[in-house]
Amino acid sequence: MAAEEKKQEFWRWPEGIWVNPDIDWEKGKFITAGVDVGSVSTQAVVMVDGEIYSFGNTRTGSDSPDSARKGMGIALGKTDMKVDNIDYCIGTGYGRVNVPMAQQAITEIACHARGANYMYGPEVRTVMDMGGQDCKAIGVDDRGKVLNFMMNDKCAAGTGRGMEVFADLIRVPVWEIGPRSFQIKQEPTMISSTCVVFAKSEVVGLLEQGMPENDIMAAYCSAMAHRIIELLNRLGVQEKFVITGGIAKNEGVVKRLEKELGIKNMEKAWYKKEMRDKVPFDTQIAGAIGAAMFGFAMLERGKVKSARKA
Amino acid sequence: MISAGIDVGGKNLHIVIMKDGKVVAKGAGPTGIQKAQAAEKLYDEVLAKAGLKRGDVERVVATGSAGKRVAFAGGYIPDAAADARGINKLFPSVRTVIDVGAEEGRAIKVSPEGKVEDFALNEKCAAGTGTFTEAMARALEITVEEMAKISMTSTKSIPMNAQCAVFGESEVVSLIHQKTQKPDIARAVHDAIAGRVASVARIVGLEKDVAMVGGMANNAGFVDSLKRDTGMDIKVPEDPDYVGALGAAVAGVTAVE
Numbered sequence: 001m002a003a004e005e006k007k008q009e010f011w012r013w014p015e016g017i018w019v020n021p022d023i024d025w026e027k028g029k030f031i032t033a034g035v036d037v038g039s040v041s042t043q044a045v046v047m048v049d050g051e052i053y054s055f056g057n058t059r060t061g062s063d064s065p066d067s068a069r070k071g072m073g074i075a076l077g078k079t080d081m082k083v084d085n086i087d088y089c090i091g092t093g094y095g096r097v098n099v100p101m102a103q104q105a106i107t108e109i110a111c112h113a114r115g116a117n118y119m120y121g122p123e124v125r126t127v128m129d130m131g132g133q134d135c136k137a138i139g140v141d142d143r144g145k146v147l148n149f150m151m152n153d154k155c156a157a158g159t160g161r162g163m164e165v166f167a168d169l170i171r172v173p174v175w176e177i178g179p180r181s182f183q184i185k186q187e188p189t190m191i192s193s194t195c196v197v198f199a200k201s202e203v204v205g206l207l208e209q210g211m212p213e214n215d216i217m218a219a220y221c222s223a224m225a226h227r228i229i230e231l232l233n234r235l236g237v238q239e240k241f242v243i244t245g246g247i248a249k250n251e252g253v254v255k256r257l258e259k260e261l262g263i264k265n266m267e268k269a270w271y272k273k274e275m276r277d278k279v280p281f282d283t284q285i286a287g288a289i290g291a292a293m294f295g296f297a298m299l300e301r302g303k304v305k306s307a308r309k310a
Numbered sequence: 311m312i313s314a315g316i317d318v319g320g321k322n323l324h325i326v327i328m329k330d331g332k333v334v335a336k337g338a339g340p341t342g343i344q345k346a347q348a349a350e351k352l353y354d355e356v357l358a359k360a361g362l363k364r365g366d367v368e369r370v371v372a373t374g375s376a377g378k379r380v381a382f383a384g385g386y387i388p389d390a391a392a393d394a395r396g397i398n399k400l401f402p403s404v405r406t407v408i409d410v411g412a413e414e415g416r417a418i419k420v421s422p423e424g425k426v427e428d429f430a431l432n433e434k435c436a437a438g439t440g441t442f443t444e445a446m447a448r449a450l451e452i453t454v455e456e457m458a459k460i461s462m463t464s465t466k467s468i469p470m471n472a473q474c475a476v477f478g479e480s481e482v483v484s485l486i487h488q489k490t491q492k493p494d495i496a497r498a499v500h501d502a503i504a505g506r507v508a509s510v511a512r513i514v515g516l517e518k519d520v521a522m523v524g525g526m527a528n529n530a531g532f533v534d535s536l537k538r539d540t541g542m543d544i545k546v547p548e549d550p551d552y553v554g555a556l557g558a559a560v561a562g563v564t565a566v567e
Contacts (some may be wrong), residue, residue: 062487133477155435156476165476197436197445197475198413201320208343 010173011164013246016057018280019078023053025085030299031308033075033086034291035068035102036111037095040132040160041246044071045288046081050296052275054079055285060132064095072101084310088295092287094133103307106294108287109138109149115290116242117144119281121271125238128228128265129286130247132160135228137235144290150235156196158227160246163253165196166220169203170213174250181217181252188215190222199223221252228253229260242266248283311566312367315558316353316383317392318345318374320413321440322525324555325349325356327367328563335360336552345376353382369562373554375414375433387561389554390418390429395564396557397521398424400547405517408536408544409554410507410526412440417511424560430513436475438506440526445475446499449482450492454529461496461531468494470502478502496531504535511540521545523553 025031028048036043038060045055056074060067068091072083083089083101091099092111099105108129116127122142129136134153138146156162167174188211193199199220206216224247243265247253258264268281298304312334317324318341327335337356342348349372357364364382372383373392380386387395389409397407398420407418415438419428436442447457468490472478478499485495503526511520520542526532527550537544547553 062484154473156474161476193434195435195475197441198434201413205343 010167010171013174015059016282017074017077019054020052020279023048023051025053025081030296031085031087032292032295032299033072033089034111034288034295035071035089035091035099036093036108036287036291037064037068037091037099038093038132041284042067042071043285043288044075045285045292046075046086047292047296050293052279055288057282057284060095064098065100067095068099068101082310085308087306087308088299088304090291090295092291106291109136110146111287111290111294112244113138113140113146113290114144114293115286116140116244118289118293119270119286120242120266123240124242124266126241128232128241128243130160130228130243130245132246135159135231137232139235139238148235150231152231157194158224162196162224163247163250165200166203169200170216172213172217177217177221178250178252180214181221183214184218188219190226191219194227217252221250222256224253225257225260228257232261237261237263239263240266244283244286246284311563312362313559313562313566314367314370315555315562316349316370316372316377316380317554317558318349318372318376318380319411320375322412322551323348323352324552325352326552326555326559327356327360327362328559333556338551341376346379346381349380350382369566371558371562373558385565387558390416390426392554392557392561393418393523394420394426394557395424395560396553397523399556399560401519401521401545404519404521404545406511406514406520408507408511408520408522409524410440411524415439415507415510417514419514419517428514430510432510437473438503438510442475442478442503443499443529445479446482449479450495452492457496458529458531460493461500462534464493464497466494467501468498470498497535500532500535503532504539507536508539516540516542519545521547523547523550525551
């Protein structure tokens with residue numbers, strides 16, 4: 001039993017919650033929410049008149065409606081707002097049709113594009129959403145509208161899930177992999193297997209041969225960057241380029257991707273200057289932000305009616 | 311005339327010793343990390359079984375993904391050639407060989423003389439290989455052998471959405487949560503691999519007779535799925551995982567002659 005208790009889940013990343021102390025939601029005209037139920041993680045963002053009021057970021061469970069409720073529960077947990085106070089809620093992500101509090105569902109591709117536009121500004125032309133079980137390269141215009149996209153949802157290589165499998169195998173917490181992948185003397189050759197399952201055998205072999213763990217992390221991050229670039233090249237990358245989703249937090253992958261691509265991604269900072277020192281910049285909430293913004297725009301233009309119950 | 315065939319695969323090692331056209335000894339074991347040493351050790355064991363010494367063997371031919379690491383081999387032939395030679399010795403009527411091992415799947419078009427006419431290969435992706443079955447058996451908490459057995463009792467065809475072995479594991483877990491019966495899940499897994507393997511086989515064309523070799527040929531449930539997918543009868547030799555090693559041993563005889 002003791003061994004059981006000590007078992008560490010190396011793939012597990014920290015959950016997030018944030019509430020804007022400067023907004024009095026009761027004075028707001030339109031309260032909108034976006035709930036992004038992804039295959040691995042779930043985020044809920046609540047906005048008051050298009051400004052972020054609160055957000056929650058958690059892991060998706062085995063049931064989409066429960067995950068949506070859990071995400072929303074975290075976002076509202078430290079506030080006195082209730083779900084019934086929300087004017088309009090939009091579900092997005094893999095489980096978007098199973099968001100019980102949502103009035104509508106919009107694809108995560110549209111929401112990530114719209115969210116990236118809100119987060120990084122109108123100059124964004126390429127959004128790379130690196131999610132838990134898929135990966136999308138999206139071309140967008142200055143209003144955050146999707147122009148074209150390329151997607152990999154068939155193969156775990158190049159997705160967050162692949163990185164989690166690797167973290168568990170090498171027994172290093174997933175958020176340490178990026179920084180540690182730079183603590184090396186020389187950049188190693190990347191892991192040659194594309195398939196995550198085969199990469200695992202390859203990594204075990206490298207460990208047996210005595211390759212330092214940090215070097216193996218570097219080799220895995222390179223391989224993942226390389227895999228993602230294949231998708232970006234098929235779409236055609238245009239500046240400015242941004243990365244959303246969980247893998248965006250892994251510098252080990254992002255820096256190597258920039259190097260191979262020869263293009264830097266935009267600095268992770270809010271487009272609105274007043275938000276920069278206040279609101280945490282979480283690349284995983286882009287989809288939920290986009291969903292909440294769609295709701296706000298629809299209410300403002302009178303395209304939908306408020307579904308507020310209290 | 312004594313020859314030896316050594317097949318060093320992704321996970322397993324197979325050795326066949328032939329004397330005057332007949333198999334006199336054979337053995338198998340895990341490849342492990344130290345592939346060359348594992349091959350040396352098993353070779354001596356198999357020779358001892360046949361009452362032979364290294365010096366008695368006129369020709370040693372290696373094959374398999376790590377076959378080139380066998381230092382004591384006098385020659386090397388690619389897996390496809392070994393499969394073609396091996397199946398030709400067992401079933402001369404076979405024109406298409408499907409070989410599904412632990413980490414590779416391939417289909418080979420064989421000439422009546424046992425030569426490779428064409429072949430297609432999947433070595434990039436675990437879907438469509440034995441590793442996929444192992445991962446799914448783990449998720450089902452049963453052995454691969456049990457999975458093979460129970461899959462044949464299922465009469466339901468459930469499609470698996472995931473192609474990737476990593477995503478497949480999650481899908482199997484959610485099927486268990488949905489209270490899907492284990493035999494039905496086992497069959498769904500075999501059907502999924504069969505679909506991938508058949509699409510590789512269709513690249514070379516499925517000309518009659520078709521045979522299946524490699525470790526996955528021992529899995530009767532999978533062979534059933536492949537028969538359903540291709541709509542063809544599939545011959546499975548005794549000890550299908552030894553066919554590569556047999557082919558290498560046959561190639562040794564040809565080389566000496």
